[in-house]
Amino acid sequence: MLKIYLLAAVALLAGALGMNAQVVTTEPSPLQEDSQNVVIYFHADQGNMGLKDQPASTALYAHTGVSTIDDNGKVSDWQYVPAAWNTNLPKCKLEYVSANLWKLNIGDIRTFYGVPADIRISKLCFVFRNANGTKEGKGTGNTDILVPVSDKGFQIAFTSSATDQVITPTTCDVTFTLSSTKEANLSIAVNGTTVKNASSVKTLTAEYTFPGVGDYTVTATADDGSQTKTETISLCWAGASRPLPSAAAPAMGATRNADGSVTFCIAAPQKQNVMVIGSWNGYKASGTQVMNYIDEVIDGIPFRFFTVTLPENQIPRNTQVMYYYLVDNSIKVGDPYARLTLDPYNDKYISADVYPDLPEYPIDKLSGTPLAVFADNINDYEWQTKSFTAPDKTDLIIYELLVRDFTGTEGKALGDGTIRRAIEKIPYLKSLGVNAVELLPINEFNGNISWGYNPNFYFAIDKAYGTPQDYKEFIDKCHAEGIAVILDMVFNQSDGMHPWYMMYTPGSNPFYNVNAPHAYSVLNDWNQGYPLVERQWKDVVQYWLEEYKVDGFRFDLVKGLGNNDSYANSGESATNAFNQSRVDRMKRIHEYMKEVNPEAYFINENLADAKEENMMAEDGELNWANINNAGCQFAMGYSSESNLNRMWAIQDKRTAGSTVSYLESHDEQRLAYKQQQYGVTGVKGNKTASCQRLGAAAAQMILVPGSHMIWQFSEMGNSQNTKNANGSNNTDPKIVNWTLLDNPENKGLFESYQQLISLRLGNKDLFPSSESGIDFSMQCNISNWTNGRLITARNDNKELYCAINPNTSGTLDIPVPFRTADNSAYEIYSQSHGCEASFNATTGKITVPANCYVVVASKTVSEVKEITPDSGYEAYVTGLAGKIIVTGATSPVRVYDINARLIAESEKTDFSVSAPSGIYIVKTGTKAVKVFVK
Secondary structure (H helix, E strand, O other): EEEEEEEOOOEEEEEOOOHHHEEEEOOOOEOOOOOOEEEEEEEEOOOOOOOOOOOOOOOOOEEEEEEEEEOOOOOOEEEOOOOOOOOHHHHEOOOOEOOOEEEEEEEEHHHHHOOOOOOOEEEEEEEEEEOOOEEOOEEEOOOOOEEOOOOOOOOEEEEEEEOEEEEEEOOOOOEEEEEEEEEEEEEEEEEEEEEEEEEEEEEEEEEEEEOOOOEEEEEEEEOOOOOOEEEEEEEEEOOOOOOOOOOOOOEEEEEOOOOOOEEEEEEEEEEEEEEEEHHHHOOOOOOEEEEEEEEEEOOOEEEEEEEEEEEOOOOOOOOOEEHHHHHHHEEEEOOOOOOOOOOOOOOOHOOOOOOOOOOOOOOOOOOOEEEEEEEOOOOOOOOOOOOOOOOOHHHHEEEEEOOHOOOEEEEEOOOOOOOOOOOOOOOHHHOOOOOEEEOOOEEOOOOOOOOOEEEEEEEEEEEOOHHOOOOOOOOHHHHHOOEEEEEEEEEEEOOOHHHHHHHOOOOOOOEEEEOOOOOOOOOOOOOOOOOOHHHHHHHHHHHHHHHHHOEEEEOOHHHOOOOOOHOEEEEEHHHHHHHHHHHHHHHHHHHHHHHOOOEEEEEEEEOOOOHHHHHHHOOOOOOOOOEEEHHHHHHHOOOOOOOOOHHHHHHHOOOOOEEEEOOOOOOOOHHHHHHHHHHOOOOOOOOOHHHHHHHHHHHHOOOOOOEEEEEEOOHHHHOOEEOOOOOEEEOOOOOOOHOOOOOOOOHHHHHHHHHHHHHHOOOHHHOOOOOOOOOEEOOOOOOOOOOOEEEEEEEEEEEEEEEEEEOOOOEEEOOOOOOOOOOEEEEEEEOOOOOOOEEEEOEEEOEEOOOOOEEEEEOOOOOEOOOOOOOOOOEEEEEEOOOOHHHHHHOEEEEEEEOOOOOEEEEOOEEEEEEEEEEEEEEEEEEEEEEOOO
């Protein structure tokens, strides 16, 4: 039924359709750029109700700005903001009207905000708050409030009392209001049938009761005699989701079928109705998009999956569509299995240089809802490296890399590193000699400036770093250089935009715990014992192994991956105790991975007791070994607690070859920073001694059996503070400072890392992956501080000795068990920059200056030769075992063998070429240099 009311006065009309319809109303309505005496009314009992029932004496303020639109139609929100957040500007203070009704006098819009006359205003943006910002008034779902602003001239506004597109038997009585800026003939029609009209009026209000299930288009028309304005509102009485015959649910997410149709599926236990809404029809709700459900029982627990298939003519092949799910007619969520997502808040800050042709979020139709992107070619990429054999898991030298801070604007902390810039640095990684890269999390995370440990969508790449194709090219080119790629995965927690978090209220959410059962709670804690959570983990690891060809994973905070009932309490002792459910879960995840790639790396950040980690090792898993404290003590020059033996797994009661040990990681403080702040006399403030000690610490890590990890820029002595005052991680962007390599001491440290890595990887037979079979010993406990430290590695006719003088002054003669007294059988292969070490095989000693390390080895050991360029040579050339590396070339590079035959050429700044043992000539421009490869 229809009731019509003609209003004689200017009404307080909703500023936007839907969730903001009753949060803000305006006078006049509709608002125009040239409206005068503008008043904003804030209804505190609507929206998120964060400021509901505030007394009249409360000081409330509007944090406000405008949305602008350029000539190309690009909208920019929150421009021309009069004051920073929590700045209590008097003109932004609200005036109390009545209970839960407040007003703000804007007056002239351009004057209030200071918007120039040539800038087009499309919306007013609002968040209301109390004086200290502890309480906020926003739209439903904590969204920003956006009030449309019309152009000058004859305009209309058409609003509805419906809180969303979908109506139900309890919400089928809807009030529509049509307003115009001048008197006109106004009419309202439902599905093309005019239900009422009025002549020479400025406002028309109608109440309409929708009769039943169906899709409805409500049209408002205003005719002033010279022009006609029309607006529509689409509403849908969808009806209920229905049960489908018992069957296995289809794959979750969106899947193109053989007949061209697309099937959507989402798990939504405890829910009654779900609809998929997408860009294919302008984000209109429709009964054809209602998803029906399949009920399954898994391990005695009931689950419900909602699914619908849309025909090809609705979603044609090779098109790109965006969509979301409407759950129980009120909750809007993205797709947990989306391969790409659109973020309503952060995508607008991603430049076209980083992500060309990124779909624009439809802020004119939605607010605050993450969107999934489906396209047949979304992951298209032509792989160049057709086959790749990953290094053995016991011989990994991993480079831990945060894309955000690895590259970017030199000398500035902007956090603008990208995957494309990281691709440009692959030759650098190759020249360093690492054989694996571990990327901090790249799954779609909250915000654009993050370490990535706050994921929202596990199947989607984060667009702040680049496109899916960029990520694949990085992996492809790493593989071409023999470098494996490992992804950091965060299975303990997610941020607040994950669909399964948004879908339920705390306490009723089967996917998440209200409180973490363990001691290391971060963000929203997954309920690990819930079968659909582990099914997600299975699908995640298999997807990245198959689609992106990654070589394995490092799993974050494994201590949090136990079942809820596996912790005696939430204290640290219970969390750190042996936990069989963690062992079992990680073994199952490993089995899921082996279904795709039996050799994929499986690395736990568990940092648990030896019993638990050795059980994981039995399954072929690796475990992180944090040696940061001992490394810092050594680097600073303190002998206390500086036992670095734990770099070797068997010295830490771990299974041989089962650990990834490290001096630094993203979670730990930089050794160089600790040196600068707390180093002993002779180290603090002494650049040469500092870098020498950093190199000696690296030698005690790299030249021991097992896998090891380097946190980015450790190899050049980065000394930036990584901790806040309370000891927590400082996740802010760090200064990008590749110019460290211009300093001879930092460059010397880099060369030490380069030489040590090549020695380690070029002589794997010297570093046993088991406890026996090779003569290997490591004497570097505290008692060896005064007399020096020695690493001995011998196998067949090979001998390698790394002698370290940990003292900060004085030279040490360190006894060495040379097999022969013939000096000519040995040579120095690597030593600290600026170090003048020597050895005497006859007397069996290596003489090492303070702070330094030196590696003496038999000439049967595969060599690394640093080539000192000819005077004026314009590139840096290094010969590794079986490889020549060229970096910094400014002219075309040509590589010749000893017989002057051209074996390689390139116009790239950095490149590498495989080469068998021998002497080569590398020429660039008019300069040439000899390089030896053994």
